[in-house]
Amino acid sequence: MERRFIILNLLVGLLLAITMRRATNTNVVREVRTQTLIDGVDATYYQPDRARPVRAAFVVLVRNSELLGMKRAMRQIEDRFNTKFNYPYVFLNDVPFTENFKAETTAMTKANVTYGVIPHEHWSYPSWINTTYASECRQNMHKQGVFYALSESYRHMCRFNSGFFFRHPLLENIDYYWRIEPDVEYSCDINYDPFLYMHRHGIKYGYTIALHEYTETIPTLWATVKNFIAAHPEFVLHGNGYKWLSNDGGETYNGCHFWSNFEIGSLSLFRSPEYMKYFDYLDKAGGFFYERWGDAPVHSIAAALLLKKEEVHWFKDIGYYHNPWLNCPLDKESRLRCHCDPEKSAVHHYWASCTKEWPELPGNGSLASNSTDGK
Numbered sequence: 307m308e309r310r311f312i313i314l315n316l317l318v319g320l321l322l323a324i325t326m327r328r329a330t331n332t333n334v335v336r337e338v339r340t341q342t343l344i345d346g347v348d349a350t351y352y353q354p355d356r357a358r359p360v361r362a363a364f365v366v367l368v369r370n371s372e373l374l375g376m377k378r379a380m381r382q383i384e385d386r387f388n389t390k391f392n393y394p395y396v397f398l399n400d401v402p403f404t405e406n407f408k409a410e411t412t413a414m415t416k417a418n419v420t421y422g423v424i425p426h427e428h429w430s431y432p433s434w435i436n437t438t439y440a441s442e443c444r445q446n447m448h449k450q451g452v453f454y455a456l457s458e459s460y461r462h463m464c465r466f467n468s469g470f471f472f473r474h475p476l477l478e479n480i481d482y483y484w485r486i487e488p489d490v491e492y493s494c495d496i497n498y499d500p501f502l503y504m505h506r507h508g509i510k511y512g513y514t515i516a517l518h519e520y521t522e523t524i525p526t527l528w529a530t531v532k533n534f535i536a537a538h539p540e541f542v543l544h545g546n547g548y549k550w551l552s553n554d555g556g557e558t559y560n561g562c563h564f565w566s567n568f569e570i571g572s573l574s575l576f577r578s579p580e581y582m583k584y585f586d587y588l589d590k591a592g593g594f595f596y597e598r599w600g601d602a603p604v605h606s607i608a609a610a611l612l613l614k615k616e617e618v619h620w621f622k623d624i625g626y627y628h629n630p631w632l633n634c635p636l637d638k639e640s641r642l643r644c645h646c647d648p649e650k651s652a653v654h655h656y657w658a659s660c661t662k663e664w665p666e667l668p669g670n671g672s673l674a675s676n677s678t679d680g681k
């Protein structure tokens with residue numbers, strides 16, 4: 307009887323031990339799961355329904371007619387990056403998106419997608435613009451063979467991207483944006499979070515390619531910028547950006563600009579009082595309509611003058627193509643995650659020499675390691 311009792315006790319103990327071991331194992335598995343990290347961040351934060359470590363979104367200005375090109379770009383962004391990170395998309399348009407556009411783009415991603423119409427005052431002539439004169443200017447530029455010389459919508463687009471996209475209500479709770487356009491290509495896996503990288507390193511503006519501008523589109527832009535700076539010398543940080551923008555000590559603009567069809571940026575740059583005053587000053591001068599000032603030189607001049615060198619970052623590791631220029635990482639390690647041809651990268655061409663010239667500038671100040679930018 308006693309022996310049977312002892313055996314029973316032993317059996318119960320064994321069963322308990324097995325059950326506890328199982329439970330411990332499950333906990334271990336659970337623990338390992340919750341500890342899966344991407345770029346030092348618990349991966350569960352990147353589930354579609356969770357708040358991400360940085361309040362950021364893809365921001366896309368696009369026409370309904372560009373649906374297929376948009377889907378091509380999204381497919382690559384998703385496959386190369388966003389299936390892991392699930393950052394939301396904000397689509398903007400000067401007219402309402404069609405139901406078909408919305409359905410087909412929403413279907414490309416698990417992430418949250420929203421669609422907004424641009425307020426009329428952000429996509430129309432301001433009261434001080436003489437539209438008859440603007441029309442004459444377009445004709446004159448056309449005679450000179452300037453691209454998009456006749457297009458009014460192109461000018462509204464450039465002005466919107468220069469001064470208004472960051473004020474759209476759909477971006478109200480967003481601190482960082484990543485601009486994409488239809489038909490762009492992403493040719494490398496991006497296995498870390500560029501938004502978080504920027505946030506951690508205090509970076510406010512990121513680019514992949516920097517080019518020289520067609521000077522016929524901006525005949526008076528630099529003179530206008532110089533007048534603005536003369537009125538607000540306190541806005542310009544240290545002066546290194548000048549060396550990137552001008553080869554003659556600020557006398558003339560060399561046309562260097564970050565190619566803005568790719569941008570990852572902190573909206574705090576554009577929402578700053580300095581940038582808002584700068585944009586207002588340019589807007590009043592009329593060059594968005596009387597010439598064809600692009601958002602690329604407008605953003606770039608601001609980034610170069612209002613930011614420290616360390617706050618602007620070349621994402622040389624991101625394989626990116628917008629016709630006709632490519633950024634393709636040159637290092638050997640990137641061959642394992644990219645399908646682009648490094649020989650064809652824009653950095654080999656004179657026209658894109660500004661790309662490497664920015665990182666070669668001397669630094670103009672240290673950044674706090676844990677910036678609270680945008681928060």
Ligand SMILES: Nc1nc2c(ncn2[C@@H]2O[C@H](COP(=O)(O)OP(=O)(O)OP(=O)(O)O)[C@@H](O)[C@H]2O)c(=O)[nH]1
Nearest residue numbers: 367368369372398399400459460463486487488567
């Ligand atoms: N909703 C809307 N989007 C526009 C309009 N014009 C341009 N866009 C978008 O603005 C972005 C820039 O326009 P693009 O025509 O690509 O200008 P670009 O990159 O200078 O010129 P390309 O070399 O032709 O690509 C793209 O995402 C376009 O889809 C417009 O009239 N309405």
Ligand SMILES: [Mg+2]
Nearest residue numbers: 487488567628
């Ligand atoms: Mg484009």
